[in-house]
Amino acid sequence: MKQTAPHALVIEARFYGDLADALFEGVRRVFDARGVTYERIAVPGVLEIPAALSMALTASDDGRAEFDLVVLNGCVIRGETGHYDIVAGESNRAIMDLVVETGVPLGNAILTVENGEQAWDRADPERRNKGGHAAEAALAMYELAARFAG
Numbered sequence: 099m100k101q102t103a104p105h106a107l108v109i110e111a112r113f114y115g116d117l118a119d120a121l122f123e124g125v126r127r128v129f130d131a132r133g134v135t136y137e138r139i140a141v142p143g144v145l146e147i148p149a150a151l152s153m154a155l156t157a158s159d160d161g162r163a164e165f166d167l168v169v170l171n172g173c174v175i176r177g178e179t180g181h182y183d184i185v186a187g188e189s190n191r192a193i194m195d196l197v198v199e200t201g202v203p204l205g206n207a208i209l210t211v212e213n214g215e216q217a218w219d220r221a222d223p224e225r226r227n228k229g230g231h232a233a234e235a236a237l238a239m240y241e242l243a244a245r246f247a248g
């Protein structure tokens with residue numbers, strides 16, 4: 099396994115900026131406790147996350163970006179139309195395609211919820227702390243990748 103502390107990329111959708119900040123606080127606490135360094139990039143909405151992840155992975159392949167693991171933060175709240183299904187379903191499908199294809203260690207804290215109350219219950223690091231859980235998941239997958247790399 100790599101001896102230096104891992105470096106993480108956090109991609110966050112700022113459609114609901116306060117929720118993104120709460121999710122990031124959960125991520126930051128885990129990374130700080132585990133000595134993980136990180137950089138944080140923003141996209142407008144969850145629908146933009148797959149393209150940003152694809153760009154980052156391509157840059158990493160070309161040696162233009164360095165990161166060992168990725169955490170995705172965002173929130174999709176159901177509205178009046180079927181747009182929720184597009185934003186939540188299509189983005190997660192594309193993300194999983196990239197994860198399975200590349201094996202990038204990734205934790206997904208993209209909330210898909212019915213209302214703001216559910217969102218805050220999950221984003222708040224003092225409550226369900228989905229950001230922190232995603233950071234732990236990304237680190238677990240990083241350690242698994244290192245084990246298979248020998």
Ligand SMILES: Nc1c(NC[C@H](O)[C@H](O)[C@H](O)CO)[nH]c(=O)[nH]c1=O
Pocket residue numbers: 111112113114142143144145146172173174175176185
């Ligand atoms: N409704 C939500 C969106 N919608 C915006 C899209 O993600 C996208 O930015 C837009 O369609 C332009 O391409 N985004 C969220 O992150 N959360 C939502 O609930």
Ligand SMILES: CC(=O)[C@@H](O)COP(=O)(O)O
Pocket residue numbers: 174175176177178179180181182183185
């Ligand atoms: C998840 C969404 O895109 C949603 O916020 C859109 O709301 P609406 O269906 O009322 O347009």
